[in-house]
Amino acid sequence: MTKIVIRGGRVLDPACDRDETADVLIEAGRITAVGPSLDAADAEVVDATGCWVAPGFVDLHTHLREPGQEYKEDIGSGGRSAVAGGFTSIACMANTDPVNDDPAMTDFIIDRAEQSSPARVYPIAAATKGLKGEVMTEMSALKEAGAVAFSDDGKTIMDAAVMRHVLEYSKLVECPVITHAEDRRLVANGVVNEGPVSTRLGLPANPSLAEDVMVVRDLMLAEMVGARLHIAHVSSKGAVAAIREARERGVCVTAEVTPHHLSLTDEAALGYDTNTKVAPPLRSAADVLACREGLADGTIDAIATDHAPHAMHEKDLEFTVAPPGLLGFETAFAVVMDLVRRSELSPLELMRRMSTNPARIIDRPGGSLAVGEPADVVILDPEQRWVYDPVKGYSKSQNSPWAGQEMQGRVLATFVAGEPVYNVETGVLTGGVLS
Amino acid sequence: MTPSKTQSSKTGSRAQSAPIQKTVLDDVGIRRALMRIAHEILERCEDLDRLYLVAIPNGGVPLARILGANLKQIAGVDVVIGVLDTTLYRDDLKTSQERPLLRDTEMPSAVDDRFVVLVDDVVKTGRTIRAAMDALMDFGRPRIVQVVGLVDRGHRELPIKLDYVGKNVPTEPNELVRLRGDRGGLEGALEVVVTDATEQGVAP
Amino acid sequence: MIGTDLLGIEDLERDSIERILHTAERMQEVGTRVVKKVPTLRGRTVVNLFFEPSTRTRASFEIAGKRLSADVVNFSPGSSSIKKAESILDTARTLDAMDPDVVVVRHGVAGVPKRIADVLAAPVINAGDGAHEHPTQALLDMFTVKQKKGRIDGLTIAIVGDILHSRVARSNIYGFTKMGAEVRIAAPPPMIPAAVETLGVKAFTSLREALDGADVVMALRIQNERLSGTYLPSVREYSATFGIDRKTLRYAKDDAIVMHPGPVNRGVELAHDLTDHRPGVILDQVRNGVAIRMAVLYLISGRPDRSAE
Numbered sequence: 001m002t003k004i005v006i007r008g009g010r011v012l013d014p015a016c017d018r019d020e021t022a023d024v025l026i027e028a029g030r031i032t033a034v035g036p037s038l039d040a041a042d043a044e045v046v047d048a049t050g051c052w053v054a055p056g057f058v059d060l061h062t063h064l065r066e067p068g069q070e071y072k073e074d075i076g077s078g079g080r081s082a083v084a085g086g087f088t089s090i091a092c093m094a095n096t097d098p099v100n101d102d103p104a105m106t107d108f109i110i111d112r113a114e115q116s117s118p119a120r121v122y123p124i125a126a127a128t129k130g131l132k133g134e135v136m137t138e139m140s141a142l143k144e145a146g147a148v149a150f151s152d153d154g155k156t157i158m159d160a161a162v163m164r165h166v167l168e169y170s171k172l173v174e175c176p177v178i179t180h181a182e183d184r185r186l187v188a189n190g191v192v193n194e195g196p197v198s199t200r201l202g203l204p205a206n207p208s209l210a211e212d213v214m215v216v217r218d219l220m221l222a223e224m225v226g227a228r229l230h231i232a233h234v235s236s237k238g239a240v241a242a243i244r245e246a247r248e249r250g251v252c253v254t255a256e257v258t259p260h261h262l263s264l265t266d267e268a269a270l271g272y273d274t275n276t277k278v279a280p281p282l283r284s285a286a287d288v289l290a291c292r293e294g295l296a297d298g299t300i301d302a303i304a305t306d307h308a309p310h311a312m313h314e315k316d317l318e319f320t321v322a323p324p325g326l327l328g329f330e331t332a333f334a335v336v337m338d339l340v341r342r343s344e345l346s347p348l349e350l351m352r353r354m355s356t357n358p359a360r361i362i363d364r365p366g367g368s369l370a371v372g373e374p375a376d377v378v379i380l381d382p383e384q385r386w387v388y389d390p391v392k393g394y395s396k397s398q399n400s401p402w403a404g405q406e407m408q409g410r411v412l413a414t415f416v417a418g419e420p421v422y423n424v425e426t427g428v429l430t431g432g433v434l435s
Numbered sequence: 436m437t438p439s440k441t442q443s444s445k446t447g448s449r450a451q452s453a454p455i456q457k458t459v460l461d462d463v464g465i466r467r468a469l470m471r472i473a474h475e476i477l478e479r480c481e482d483l484d485r486l487y488l489v490a491i492p493n494g495g496v497p498l499a500r501i502l503g504a505n506l507k508q509i510a511g512v513d514v515v516i517g518v519l520d521t522t523l524y525r526d527d528l529k530t531s532q533e534r535p536l537l538r539d540t541e542m543p544s545a546v547d548d549r550f551v552v553l554v555d556d557v558v559k560t561g562r563t564i565r566a567a568m569d570a571l572m573d574f575g576r577p578r579i580v581q582v583v584g585l586v587d588r589g590h591r592e593l594p595i596k597l598d599y600v601g602k603n604v605p606t607e608p609n610e611l612v613r614l615r616g617d618r619g620g621l622e623g624a625l626e627v628v629v630t631d632a633t634e635q636g637v638a639p
Numbered sequence: 640m641i642g643t644d645l646l647g648i649e650d651l652e653r654d655s656i657e658r659i660l661h662t663a664e665r666m667q668e669v670g671t672r673v674v675k676k677v678p679t680l681r682g683r684t685v686v687n688l689f690f691e692p693s694t695r696t697r698a699s700f701e702i703a704g705k706r707l708s709a710d711v712v713n714f715s716p717g718s719s720s721i722k723k724a725e726s727i728l729d730t731a732r733t734l735d736a737m738d739p740d741v742v743v744v745r746h747g748v749a750g751v752p753k754r755i756a757d758v759l760a761a762p763v764i765n766a767g768d769g770a771h772e773h774p775t776q777a778l779l780d781m782f783t784v785k786q787k788k789g790r791i792d793g794l795t796i797a798i799v800g801d802i803l804h805s806r807v808a809r810s811n812i813y814g815f816t817k818m819g820a821e822v823r824i825a826a827p828p829p830m831i832p833a834a835v836e837t838l839g840v841k842a843f844t845s846l847r848e849a850l851d852g853a854d855v856v857m858a859l860r861i862q863n864e865r866l867s868g869t870y871l872p873s874v875r876e877y878s879a880t881f882g883i884d885r886k887t888l889r890y891a892k893d894d895a896i897v898m899h900p901g902p903v904n905r906g907v908e909l910a911h912d913l914t915d916h917r918p919g920v921i922l923d924q925v926r927n928g929v930a931i932r933m934a935v936l937y938l939i940s941g942r943p944d945r946s947a948e
Binding site for chain 2: 662672
């Protein structure tokens with residue numbers, strides 16, 4: 001294994017509250033020193049002058065589509081797309097085919113990741129068998145197999161009694177239960193946020209109330225039960241307010257928000273582009289503002305992409321029929337940099353939400369450049385402008401609302417366990433063998 | 436189509452020159468010509484009950500009215516007057532981007548077995564008359580079709596002849612020749628004006 | 640409008656609407672002739688691409704096209720992408736390769752005509768997409784009002800019915816407000832769309848208040864699917880609270896006219912005796928539909944001969 005010194009970058013380490021120009025020394029897959037002008041005679045030098053050096057991003061919410069839908073993505077292509085976006089660890093949701101509700105499936109995912117993904121992959125197992133929302137899964141066995149959390153994401157557990165029992169049981173394994181909070185009945189067949197935009201579009205509408213109602217329900221259950229609840233893809237003003245208020249009361253809740261819910265409003269759907277169709281839907285400007293404020297004041301702990309690849313022939317359908325979801329890995333950094341550019345978050349605080357907090361939520365290494373930590377590092381250029389072309393990206397799919405747009409903020413290099421896995425000039429470097 | 440202020444492309448530095456316009460037929464001349472044509476029509480049409488003046492808008496309309504009044508004055512007949520817009524029959528709609536504004540069509544009588552006299556203000560290529568005949572045929576089967584052109588400016592592109600001409604006015608192909616009224620549109624005293632198109636920098 | 644698509648009234652300028660109405664008035668005269676045909680679109684191909692069944696609108700477009708001497712072709716590929724091997728956009732791409740001159744599209748989902756227009760070189764006319772727009776319906780409705788009332792400016796129009804799911808309502812709201820009328824909507828509360836006031840209308844849940852002093856009363860069809868009990872309890876209750884009959888019509892002006900896009904659920908949204916006789920003008924709407932569609936086909940088809948490209 002190589003010895004690498006990353007020289008002269010602005011080191012942003014939220015775990016150590018460090019924001020200063022320094023060198024980072026990597027040996028045998030771990031951080032061995034951080035400081036100005038390190039002595040590293042026999043090390044390979046990476047010049048990071050003018051760039052940021054931060055812990056690799058940790059994505060709590062991704063869909064890798066393997067097993068079952070490998071035509072849109074698989075663990076390998078997902079892992080490559082992830083490292084190209086600066087993500088060194090990704091947690092993948094259970095709504096595959098078959099569903100990851102069994103330790104054998106969890107094993108399979110971990111094996112496939114070791115063979116094919118340059119990023120670390122942590123499976124999130126289903127909370128109920130088959131995602132049916134009726135019978136809970138064997139959480140103990142699943143955790144043993146490597147699951148880091150439990151979620152029926154894609155669906156909501158509509159039966160409050162089932163959700164209560166899932167939360168209670170999760171205390172046994174001390175893992176978070178991640179809720180995709182949308183009252184299915186209020187959503188009905190809605191595909192765009194209910195409001196002036198849905199009225200103009202003439203498409204069935206999905207009110208933000210559907211999210212608010214379910215977030216409040218889950219918060220109250222979590223409070224009563226005393227379990228660890230994590231709220232996926234928060235998107236509405238009401239949800240943010242409910243979470244803030246619950247935390248003040250001491251409820252053990254964490255929350256994530258996607259880059260698209262921090263930047264795009266429902267008006268993006270006005271041309272009927274199905275690459276703006278997502279669940280929960282893009283919402284009003286007031287909702288976007290509330291999410292940004294929630295992220296800044298700590299109500300929302302983490303940024304998670306909800307990377308959801310879909311094939312072109314699936315998105316090329318009528319708006320009501322096309323599956324919801326957008327790609328997330330390769331555009332995340334550029335999109336969320338907007339919060340730093342508008343001084344809503346400092347660079348250090350952004351990094352905390354991209355890596356330190358998510359790693360803590362799933363209780364895995366990451367988000368830290370402290371000596372002894374695994375060398376999962378990303379080098380970033382916050383200023384660089386580039387045009388995003390999903391055809392040239394690493395995902396098998398291309399469903400992104402940012403296709404063809406100019407972005408600002410680029411991942412220059414990614415290291416996992418001290419190995420360079422991505423470089424903006426040469427691309428993804430390994431097929432993914434993590435030793 | 437109001438004349439626009441132009442710059443001369445030939446001489447270069449003439450500021451804001453008005454295009455050169457020439458009146459080739461004034462109101463008195465028009466009325467005299469139409470009185471003569473009314474007499475000519477009476478000479479050639481044996482059965483005045485069958486006479487049907489069909490104006491091609493916009494210019495043909497006031498002319499047909501004047502002709503009708505003249506025929507009433509000379510022979511005491513109330514000639515039927517119709518208006519037939521030819522826009523939908525134009526031969527250039529297939530190849531052209533343009534979709535000109537439609538004009539009114541009002542044909543108070545059937546055309547079957549009638550002595551139809553089409554009335555147009557200015558005849559050049561003959562295509563408008565051709566279109567008017569196609570339109571007329573869709574209305575029925577006239578016994579005879581003849582054409583009044585107040586001004587014949589030449590440059591036929593089709594084998595169309597005029598039976599009655601107000602005045603022959605030789606012109607360059609790119610000149611504009613129009614009937615207009617002194618109170619705007621076709622209101623007031625009428626005159627036929629020739630405008631030199633190169634002054635406008637515009638093709639007719 | 641020449642060579643561009645007609646996807647909705649929302650993006651149409653008032654000038655364009657007036658141009659269409661002006662043209663339709665003259666196209667109407669063609670329908671009074673013995674030979675109801677002009678050669679204007681001879682050699683042009685108009686394709687009716689109807690993914691949703693419709694006898695009236697399709698027949699209206701077909702007659703309009705034929706009166707202009709166009710070759711009219713009807714494709715009914717069936718309603719949903721998920722049931723077929725070929726997606727809607729693939730159908731459109733295949734059609735594009737056959738060089739149609741104008742394509743008329745109707746689909747049950749909003750946005751499909753726009754997606755098809757993005758793919759086709761030919762101009763597209765939206766004949767109704769989901770709950771979004773039905774521009775030629777609104778145009779013929781405006782034409783009918785102009786005919787009966789002499790103007791649109793300053794009139795009060797009341798649209799009654801399932802506004803939430805109605806493309807006819809939306810297009811008429813855009814059209815009549817652009818032309819200077821005051822537009823009111825009346826519906827049971829679950830059928831009033833979110834933030835509808837942002838479209839420039841006043842929303843009422845009382846039929847009486849909505850009709851007070853109205854010049855035009857437009858009744859919309861209540862779809863049977865809505866009567867499952869979620870939006871409306873029953874036909875009976877709808878009819879009793881929002882049905883238009885001689886009695887409720889008295890709230891409107893004495894010379895108010897009654898309109899309906901058809902087909903009418905007799906006795907539900909409109910009483911039997913208003914459907915066939917004055918002040919109902921439904922058959923005029925149908926007649927005007929052909930003239931409007933002729934006008935739209937005429938205006939939209941202006942484009943250079945492909946062989947010249």
